[in-house]
Amino acid sequence: MSHTRYRVMEAGEARRFPPEAMARIEKILTRYPTKQAALLPVLWVAQETWGWISKEAGEEVARVLDLPPSHVDGVLTFYTMYNLRPVGKHLLQVCTSISCHLNGAESLLERCGKRLGIGLEETTADGKFTLVEVECIAGCDRAPSMMVNDQYFEPMDAGKLDALLDRLSREA
Ligand code: FES
Known part of the structure; x- marks a missing residue:
C-alpha cells in the first residue's frame, strides 16, 4: 500500500523534494505539454513524499513548476484530495454522499470513531489513524465505500470494517 512511502513531516520544516521524488516529477513532466499542466500529479508526489502538503511543500511545488505560490494555494484549497494538515499514517475516508448514505455510511463512520476513540477530523494519539x-x-x-489513503474498500459493512481496523492496527 502506498502509505508505506509516507514520511510525515513537521509543520514549518524546510523542504526540497528528495532525489527519488524529483525523478518521478521529471518523468511526469515528459507527459505534459507544459510544467504548469503537471500541477495536480506533482502535488500528489508532494503528498506521497511528506504525507501532507504544508505551506513550505506548496512553495516547493511552485518553485519546481515555475508557478506563483498563490496559484498552487488556489488549486490546493479547491481539491479535497490533498491533505493540508498532518494526518495519521492511515487516513480513513468514509463517503457519506447519497449512495453511501443510503447504504449505512453514517453507522460505519460512527463505528470507526468509536473503535478508534476519535471524532471527525481527528487523529489518534499514536498518530496511526x-x-x-x-x-x-x-x-x-x-456503496458504502471508503478509502484508506489511496486504496478503496467497498462495499463495507461492520464486520469488514472491524477486520480492516484490526489489520491496520497490527501493521501500524
Ligand atoms: S456516494 Fe459515491 S462513493 Fe459514496
Whole structure:
C-alpha cells in the first residue's frame, strides 16, 4: 500500500523534494505539454513524499513548476484530495454522499470513531489513524465505500470494517 512511502513531516520544516521524488516529477513532466499542466500529479508526489502538503511543500511545488505560490494555494484549497494538515499514517475516508448514505455510511463512520476513540477530523494519539468524512469517491455502485489513503474498500459493512481496523492496527 502506498502509505508505506509516507514520511510525515513537521509543520514549518524546510523542504526540497528528495532525489527519488524529483525523478518521478521529471518523468511526469515528459507527459505534459507544459510544467504548469503537471500541477495536480506533482502535488500528489508532494503528498506521497511528506504525507501532507504544508505551506513550505506548496512553495516547493511552485518553485519546481515555475508557478506563483498563490496559484498552487488556489488549486490546493479547491481539491479535497490533498491533505493540508498532518494526518495519521492511515487516513480513513468514509463517503457519506447519497449512495453511501443510503447504504449505512453514517453507522460505519460512527463505528470507526468509536473503535478508534476519535471524532471527525481527528487523529489518534499514536498518530496511526485520522478519520474524515468525504464526498462521493466514485464507488457509488459498491456503496458504502471508503478509502484508506489511496486504496478503496467497498462495499463495507461492520464486520469488514472491524477486520480492516484490526489489520491496520497490527501493521501500524
Ligand atoms: S456516494 Fe459514496 S462513493 Fe459515491
